[in-house]
Amino acid sequence: MNVNDILQNPDEHVRFAAYLDELGRVTDPDEVHLVSRVLTDPDQPMAQSAVLRHLDRRAAGLYPGPAYRGWVQAMTEATIDHPFLAQRLREWSLFRTVALKLPWQPDEMLASSNWLQLKTAAGTNTEAIELLSEAGRTKRIRNTAKATLSHRSES
Template identity: 50%
Template sequence: MTDQPFDDEPPEHLRYRRYLQDLEEVSEADEVALVVTVLNDPDKSMGEAAVNRHLERRAARLLTDPAFTAWAQTLTTVIGDRPFLARRMREWTLLRAIALDEPWTAEELTTGSDWFQRTAAIELAATSREALALLAERGRTHRVRNAASRRLQSASTPARPAP
């Protein structure tokens, strides 16, 4: 038995952790090259999973920042025809539109993935009453409908004055 905790760990697991660390620390100037490297890993699923985690972290930080648009366009080109990552980037762009009160459609909201609807209703704390009402009525899951309903109720309940 060895003292090294990861000796029996498959190499793709080690690469995944290293990729996540590298993607967390990457500069804007080096981001595209690193994402390309990760996506070209022999284990395609692992590479896409690492890039997805990166997209989640970076998109959440940039969501309402003007830099989001150029970043998303660049990463969309890098992602190319990888269906899951392309959809996730479209959904982040839609979350941005909702957060900034930019145009979006009911169909985009109601046909979004479970992840997208959950993020819009629960985690993103969407401020759009219209989006929340639509999710409360037509969200894909009971969890999304309930969360959106609760958020609507709390948004319409006046704050109580301090004693």
């Protein structure tokens, strides 16, 4: 099924599932075009949700490797008119920086979303986890960071 066929279906649940299927099978050369096309759906919350799931899945697989930089640049261009998606890509880049133990700024982490803080609190960068155990935005984030630190000290 192609995106034009998907767009013809009036049921947003069917379109959402079809978009996820197409995004899950897209080849690298066609990915930017497909993401851009999905984002033309008139039901923007649904379309952006499908693309968000795709971005999260792809970023999780790519962030440790060298292909991440080119991919995130291409996806940033494809999502430039969608602030939430562009923000998620920026946060994946910060997560990558922290996870790979590259230089990062504590203020940037503290200004990030609950999603990124929680993901980082359960991660591997001790400096970031310690920061979040004390200054994470929510009690859940602080407790997750403290539990991560506690689990490490028991190991």
